[in-house]
Structures are given as C-alpha cells and as structure tokens.
Amino acid sequence: MRALLVPEAFPPTRGGVATSAARIAAHLRQAGVDMWVVDFDGRAEFNPAVSVTVDPTREGTVLVTPFFSYNDRADRIRERVKAAVRREAALQLTNVARSLGIQLVHSMSIFNAGFIATFVAGALERPHLLGVRGFGRHPFDGSHAEWIRWVLERATAVAVVNRSLLELLSALHPVVAADVALIPNSVAARPYPGLDACGRDAIRAELGFSPDVVLITLASNLRDKRSPGLLLRALASLPRFPVTRLLIWGRVHPGEREQFDADLVRLGLADRVVVRERIPQEVVPQWLEASDIVVMPSVDEGMSNVMLEAMERARCVVASDGFADCLRHDVNGILVNQLDPSALGGALAALVGNPEKREALGAAARALVLAECGPDREAGAYIGLYERLVAS
C-alpha cells in the first residue's frame, strides 16, 4: 500500500505533530507500508513562489518549500498571500502524489495540512484519513469555523488522538463524530532508569538549581492555550519549603512574552522560573528524568507526546482533565480542572512535600505506558484503518 502522510510539521521542524508524524511514518514503514511524507518547510526564507518536489536527500519525503506555517511569520504574512501559497501547494502536491501512485492520503492537523490534503485527495479521488490532533481556537474563529466543517465533512474517515477531542467533535459535528476512530499517540519504551544521581545533579547545576530543589517542568512552547498565567499563579501559591523551581522548556510566544514577564515580576517569581527555548531532542529523556513533576495545564491539547515520554520516564505528571484518557487521577498521575489555578496550586502543593507519592504515581505511569501505549499498537490501528479505506 502506498500512502501520503501530510502532517502540519515534520522534523527537523520541532513540536508534537512533527514528532508524531516521524514516529507514525517510521513504524508504518517498518510494517511494510510505502509511506511518503510531506514536509511543509517553514525553515527556508519565505517567498510566495512555493515549489513541491520529491526531496532527493531524504527517503520518501516530498518537500513543500518555502511554507509559512509553524513559526511566527505566519502572523506577518497577509492572508491573500497565504491563500496563493496554499493553492500552489495543493495543485503541485496533487501532481506529485499522482505521479507517485498514492492510494490514500492521511493528514495530521486540520490547518493547513488537512485542508490541503482534502483538496489533494479529492482531486485524486482517493480516500482521505483526517487525523485531528487538536482543534485549537479554530472552531471559535469566524473565519476558520466553516473550513473546519468542510474538511471534516469531506474526509473519508476521521481519527482523533483522545476522548476530549471526540467530545468536542460531537458538539461541533455530531454526524462526523458518530464514526470516528480513536487512535492515541504512543511512546517507545527505553531502559529505566536512564540517569544516575550525578547526571541528575549535573542537569540541575546547568540550570543554576541546587540538587535538593523540587523541579517542576513544563515541557512545551508557551502559547495562550497552555495558560501560562494560570501556571505562574499556581506556582506563586506554593509554600516556601521545600524550595520549588519551574523549568519552562520551550518558547514563550512573542504575543505572550510581555504578559509573561509582567506576571513573573508581579508574582515575585523572577528567580524561581527558568526558560530554556531549545533542548536537543536526544537529551529529552534525561531532562525529563531530572524533573520531579511534569506539569501540563493546557486547555486544549490532543495527546501530548512529552507527557507520554514523562510517564515513560516514570515521572509524576500533573495535567488538566483534558488528558483523562491516559492519566487516572491519583492512580498514575494527578488531574486538575482546566483553567483553575487554585486546583493546580493545591495539587502541586500536595506533591512537592511528598516524594513517596510522586515516586508511586510515576511508577504507575510507566507501567501504564509500557502496557498500553506502545508504537506497535498505534501503527496497527492505522494500518487497519488504511486497509479498510483503500478496500472500500
């Protein structure tokens, strides 16, 4: 079977969708699917003359370059220019996909990938599996809501990564939601522990923290959906001892930066918070393992790869209740109500002084991930769906 995976981002671009796309492509290839992956290149200097070609330097990759998504420049480019780029990408990608003999199109993210994939699949008269990774604000955006409906209605099949997305989809489009596949993300198991005490202390020293602080990590870019203000308020409410530090491991979006800096000063957190924009992918497991608590207070998220990786590293995870699919409250993690800083603060306060509980929750989290979240299960689910769609 020959499939075209159309993710919104693909490595070397970073982020959850890119990570998931690389994982899915790799495991489906191992399983014998002839996978072609589209890389919307947001790294090259932008100009509207987009080109779509088979990338001679990477196996099974179609490069769409330059593209405007997945960086700040998307906000600076006029919508009419984006429209022209989307059109060129869609038309050229259709030609490339036709020449490759693609049998099925699988998109990841509704914008822009799902939209372009809808067009390509329609032109080729091939099935389109729409992978919904998160809706963001789009359903509530006057200019995007109709697009969402159109992409959902035109998809041959829809797959979501967690139950909270399915619930939102049921409200947005009940007809589509009635027949949706739920295929969670996965994470590959590694030996544990992967970090000794010296390694742990070295990472903390690199951050300027002493070995005995309780290190809380938020491993994601800070956009509005991750409610940075709520997290800072929760941190400020924690007792002085034991000493806590917050590592934000990602980028503060320029639109959030001013408010973020003001909150740090106002809440007296300037010396308790460190932001690291980039951490090499290969040391992610160690950095997670050096953390005591991994926190994920998002109001809208698909299924965070970092959260699964933290669970695989036996970390204690505190997350908003949108992640109830994989976290069971007080069993293998802590769930708190979305948008509730006092609940988040209370949960963190209960954990910072209780290392035994953190350890127990982390061990249970690792056990769950090893039992239920392996890549083979994810790949098998996609292959089953592909076969059904191509056969029909």
Added chain:
Amino acid sequence: MVSHSAVSMKVLVFSEEYPPERGGVAISTHRIVSGLHEAGVELAVVCYDSSSSPADVPHVCSTAESEGLWLHRVGPYFRHRAEEVSEEEKAAMRRNAFLQVRRLAEQFRPDLIHSIYLLDGGFLASLVARQLGIPHLTSARGNDLSRSLFHAGRFALLRHTVESADGITFVSEYLATLARTAFRLPRIAEIVPNGVVIAEAPHDPAALRTVTRTRFAIPSDHPVIGFVGWARPKKGLEDLLDALAAVQTTSPRLLIIGDFIDARDKAAFAERAQRLGLADRVAVTGPLDHCRVRDLLPALDAMVIPSWDDGMPNALLEAMERGLPVFGSDVFADVLEHGRNGLIFERHDVARLTLLLDQFLQRPDVLTAVGLAARQTAIERFDYRYERDAYLRVYESLLSGRVRRGREETHCAPC
C-alpha cells in the same frame, strides 16, 4: 448563432466591476451585457461605486444607459481597500449593499439574477435571489474561486455562494475542476468561455507592426513579446523573466502592457529584472484603457501568458483574434493546442518556456502560421455571440426549472 427572437426576460446582472473600471471582470461584464441587450434582454446592471470611500453614506447612483439597460452603482464598498477595512466594517458594508440591491431588485422585478464574480457579488446576489424566490446564476471568473477557496476569511462565503446557487458557470475547465474538487455543484454547472468581438483581420500585419512600433517608439531590431493585464504574482512573470534571461538565439524585449496592482510586486519584479541583467529589455506601460491596449498589440511578435493560476484572460482571446501567436501555460490548455494555434508549456516550467522562445522567436514563418490558426480558433469558438447564446440557454434552463418547481409547489400547496 442561436436565434433568440422570443427573448423576453428581465435579468439583474450583479458584477464586481464595470467600466470605466479596468480589468477582466469589467471588460467581460460589459461584453456580456452588451450581447444580452442586443438579444433583447431587459437588464439592470448592479456594480459597486468604485469612486466611493468606505466613510461615505450608503447610496445608489442609477443611470439609464439605453432603453432596457439600467446601471446602478452601489456604495460605499471596500473592494479596492480590502486590506484597510476591518472585518466588522466589511460585514456592515456587505449588509448595506445587500439591502440596497434587494430594493433595486424588488423595483426591477427580474426573472433571474446573474452574478459575475463569486465574491462578494455572488454571495449578496444569492441572498437577494433567495428572498425574491427567483433563480440565481453565478459565474466564476478566476481569483474569486481559485484564491478564495484557499483563503480563510472568504471560504465560508464562497461555499455558501457556490452551493446555494441554482446554476454556476466557469470560464475555463481549470476553474470547473477546482470547484468540482471542493464543492457540491448546482444541477446546472457549465463552462461558458469568454468571448471576443471579431473584427476584420489586419491587411498587412508587417506594415502595421512597423507603424505601431514607430508610433510607440518601440525599437524594431529585436523580437518584442508582450504581457497584457494586471501583473500579479500568479501571472508567472518571474518565470518569464528567468526564461527571457536564458534565451540564447535572440535578445527579446518584454513589454508589459498594463501595470502592477501592488507596489511591492513591482519592486520585486524590477529587482529581479535588474539582477538578471534585463533592466533595459523590459518596459511597463502603466495602466491603459482597453482600446489603447488593442492599438498596441500589432507591435508585438508574440504574447506570453505564463500564469500559474488564471481564469480566461480577455487578453488571450484578443491576441488570438488579432492573429498574434501566444505562448501560454497549460492553464489555458482548453484554448491553446500546442504547435497549432499556440505554444504551450507546463506552468512553472521555465526551461520549457525558454526552449520555446529560443526555438520560435527566430521563426517568423511559424509564428505567423500559429497566429493565423489562433485567429481561426477565435472566430470558430470564441465569437462573443457564442458566449451570449450560451448564457441565454442557461437562463432558459433555469427559468424552465423554476416553472417546474412552481407547478410542483402548486400541486402540494392545497394539502
């Protein structure tokens, strides 16, 4: 030509542009309206008041163009200031335009509404037609479909317009394919190509070429290729410059008969021409009236339309009608047949365009033959009366469909 002696219908045409505005939609609307008027259709043409500013109070300027042909300009509107006007203001202006057009329609009492350009005219026309209970035919011309389909802010209105219309026409197969891929099309969906007024062929093209070049001070020692219209990125002029720079056998000049809409595009074009060493081989006339464009055509050896995306440019048909050979991208494959009535290359394929220019600009015999075949195609397929007759047939289909629906409703009503 089809005889429409029995034509006695009233049509409200809602067009995005109308002369004296320049541009393809204005030219096409004027041609379509003139043809329909000749055939006896009673017409009210509604367009925007392009001279108004968004701050103006809502108004309608109405003039009787001739017996049975009214022109109404509705304002204010944001068409030429789209990027300066907020979405809230646009919505308010759309609503005001809808109320004005509805009032005009109620007074005129048309049998059907024909919108030319899907957004925003087509959208507003669809609402008016629905309120009056009459059929709505909408006509896709180019950007209104091919860009709006990929535009976050326009998609919803576009989808509504296409899927709620009773009929839709496209000027090319390219646009029809795009629409079929994306939308559920109405029962009546047809391709109605643009038309062109066929005039007498020039008696001595070579002499006319010399006279025209002298008149416009165009040097005659090198081939001159032309591009006609608004120069926008989608027209592929970057490709044309790259090809021009690569041509070996001749040193062609490029005359852009028209101008750039966006100053940034113009600057980028000039910079590219400079970088490629073409600055002294490229000239831009600036915006010209339609009749002056036609006067300039005989000075050209060929026209090049390297579009990445397009509808059916009037310039293409007008060049063909004048017997001018056209190098066109495959967007125009339903008009041009390679090697017979035109020279075609795949869009974006600069190497192929270069090869064609290299090969044929030094072959006046071939260019002449291609130009003659192009004129013959224009005569046989694109006479404006064919276009008019095609619209009349669509109108009649829509109106006969309405009669059928009306009867069915009558049968059911007593229950």
